[in-house]
Amino acid sequence: MKKILSVVLCLMLLLAFSSASAATTLKLSEVHAEGYPTSLADHEFARLVEEKTEGRIKIDVFTGGTLYGQETEAIEALQLGDLAFARVSASPVASYVPALNAIQMPYLYKSGAHMWEVLNGEIGQKFLADIETSGSGLVGLCYYDAGSRSFYLTKEVHSVADLAGLKIRMQNNEMMVKMVELLGATGVTGIGPNDVYSAISTKIIDGAENNWPTYQNMGDYEAAKYYILDQHTRVPEILLASAAVKASIPAEDWAIIEECAKATQEFEIAAWAAKEKSSEEIVRAAGTTVIELTPEQRAEFEAKMAPLYDQYAKDHMDVIDAIKAIGENY
Secondary structure: OOOOHHHHHHHHHHHHHHHHHHOEEEEEEOOOOOOOOOHEEEEEHHHHHHHOOOOEEEEEOOOOOOOOOOOOHHHHHHHHHOOOEEEEEEHHHHOOOOHHHHHHHOOOOOHHEEEEHHHHOOOHHHHHHHHHHHOOOOOEEEOOOOOEEEEEOOOOOOOOOHHHOEEEEEEEEOHHHHHHHHHOOEEOOOOOHHHHHHHHOOOOOOOOEEEEEHHHHOOOHHHHEEEEEEEHHHHHEEEEEEEEHHHHHHHHHHHHHHHHHHHHHHHHHHHHHHHHHHHHHHHHHHHOOHHHHHHHHHHHHHHOHHHHHHOOOOHHHHHHHHHHHHHHOO
16 A cells, blocks of 8 residues: 555656646846836736646746847847747837838827727737748737837927937837937937936937836936927837747647737736826926927927838838828727
8 A cells, every 4th residue: 555655656746747847937028127017017928828828838027128128139039039028119120020110100190099999900910910920030919008209308399490419319210210310310229228317317318208107217307307298109019929939839828828918918008007197297296397399399390200101101101091090080
């Protein structure tokens, strides 16, 4: 009897060991800090994947740029298969899928609701699929909210002329750099979001552009005290995966990963709305000068950026027209 119990115990230990050793641990890179809406969604994604795969797949989330300080670095790691997942802006992904520029053109959306109808519809879902078929080695899983982007600077700005000669940190995206050049400023790339505050403080740049939460969370509002609420673009975030890593995961588990990613989208949108509200309140309470453009001033900004449509979206005007048509309901 003792011998039977001993054999049974050994088998149980062997099964437990086999189960544990069979678990796959993957890494996810995030440049934003803990508690940020996208970071919260990253952790929720990891939780759901571990739960739904019954522990077969675990995801370690590295926030605050501790794994890769810039999103472009994370993208390169995904392509090499050195990283499994990364939450990045759609902007640098457009370097590999130029058609993505069509959903982030300036002054394209009338509201956040307008943008989400586009992203959740045929247009947005096709672009996610296009990421995987682009041959870039990337896989698009879902979109996250990032609100609207506005300029924040060390000087007061009310017109396009006021931007002349200013150095503004931009995302690593050719179109975004061209956008500020059309406004008479110089676009500066290669500065990660965690380094913007220092770059402004040391006068390497005169400011940057981003949403309320990033402006507040990174402390940039303490260095650049003028927030020009022009809301020039709404650039969604994308949760990316590595095509090489996908190929190494059993199909049934990858289907679960995709399902879990989609499930975190609404989670992140809700977290974003709450954070956006609190960030604006903090920034305004700190005495930051928030400049809201008049319709005439906004029209001047729009007119200056209009050439971007010919340069970067002329091959996708059918998509642009379709997005504008959807906007007629807003």
